[in-house]
Amino acid sequence: MPxxxxxxxxxxxxxxxxxxxxxISVRVLRSGRxxxxxxxxxxxxxxxxxxxxxxxxxxxxxxxxxxxALVVHLKMTGRLxxxxxxxxxxxxxxxxxxxxxxxxxxxxxxxQFGFMRLVKARDLEALIAAYGPEPLSxxxxxxxxxxxxxxxxxxxxTLLDQTVIAGVxxxxxDEALHRAGLRPTRRLASLSRAECARLAHTLKQVLAExxxxxxxxxxxxxxxxxQRGTFSNFLRVYGRAGAACPACATPIxxxxxxxxxxxxxPVCQT
DNA sequence: ATATGCACCTGTGTGC
DNA sequence: TGCACACAGGTGCATA
Numbered sequence: 475m476p477x478x479x480x481x482x483x484x485x486x487x488x489x490x491x492x493x494x495x496x497x498i499s500v501r502v503l504r505s506g507r508x509x510x511x512x513x514x515x516x517x518x519x520x521x522x523x524x525x526x527x528x529x530x531x532x533x534x535x536x537x538x539x540x541x542x543a544l545v546v547h548l549k550m551t552g553r554l555x556x557x558x559x560x561x562x563x564x565x566x567x568x569x570x571x572x573x574x575x576x577x578x579x580x581x582x583x584x585x586q587f588g589f590m591r592l593v594k595a596r597d598l599e600a601l602i603a604a605y606g607p608e609p610l611s612x613x614x615x616x617x618x619x620x621x622x623x624x625x626x627x628x629x630x631x632t633l634l635d636q637t638v639i640a641g642v643x644x645x646x647x648d649e650a651l652h653r654a655g656l657r658p659t660r661r662l663a664s665l666s667r668a669e670c671a672r673l674a675h676t677l678k679q680v681l682a683e684x685x686x687x688x689x690x691x692x693x694x695x696x697x698x699x700x701q702r703g704t705f706s707n708f709l710r711v712y713g714r715a716g717a718a719c720p721a722c723a724t725p726i727x728x729x730x731x732x733x734x735x736x737x738x739x740p741v742c743q744t
Numbered sequence: 745a746t747a748t749g750c751a752c753c754t755g756t757g758t759g760c
Numbered sequence: 761t762g763c764a765c766a767c768a769g770g771t772g773c774a775t776a
Contacts, residue, residue: 583753586752587753625745628747733748
């Protein structure tokens with residue numbers, strides 16, 4: 475589900491409520507392939523105190539005061555939602571956390587693609603280093619340069635590559651390309667410096683706007699308070715195949731690029 | 745180097 | 761109504 479803006483939204487809400495709190499209980503309800511199972515994980519986590527919660531790429535990082543960290547990837551359908559003490563677990567809940575002061579959190583994941591890993595400070599650094607720069611921290615020039623580097627690749631595939639730029643997923647790749655007036659299938663070698671700069675700019679713009687609206691709920695996504703993101707109402711192409719382009723009223727087309735559904739306006743995007 | 749296919753899972757929507 | 765199939769905010773690996 476979540477891309478950078480959704481993970482950022484959840485991150486801010488978690489940090490606000492959980493920073494400084496100690497974990498007092500952990501209940502593993504469903505352990506899948508990527509779910510920590512058993513007593514070791516629980517025993518290691520109980521008693522740790524959250525220093526703060528950060529986001530890097532699409533990862534949520536619970537940093538503990540002992541310098542270890544819990545790294546979470548929600549993948550397609552993962553959720554982290556605050557729950558009430560009388561909450562009844564659903565079949566998709568994987569782990570329930572209780573913090574001091576009674577705050578509780580549920581991690582659920584319908585498709586079970588997501589993971590949680592408890593790592594030491596060293597391993598965390600290595601994990602984080604593998605990603606490209608954060609688009610909202612990097613300059614337009616740096617982003618444009620990185621986007622231009624793999625010359626023969628399609629621009630959409632490059633946007634989705636987490637080692638080029640971190641945090642961009644299918645929705646915001648399509649939205650940024652529409653705003654920049656670029657076809658997702660364009661090869662990078664064909665992009666002018668100005669076009670790359672334009673794309674870097676629209677990418678940052680669309681990510682920032684989506685964060686302000688607490689993300690996009692195309693389907694299941696909800697934030698940590700269980701609320702849907704409202705950027706869904708401002709999408710220009712994603713999920714709008716056949717509907718009118720907001721700029722020129724031409725019907726939006728849907729094709730497959732880099733194995734992903736890809737939406738674009740055949741007139742505005744060249 | 746890049747693209748493609750498939751795998752990991754479950755749920756939902758579509759068309760017959 | 762039932763059933764088969766395509767597809768879904770992500771990523772990783774094996775093969776062309």
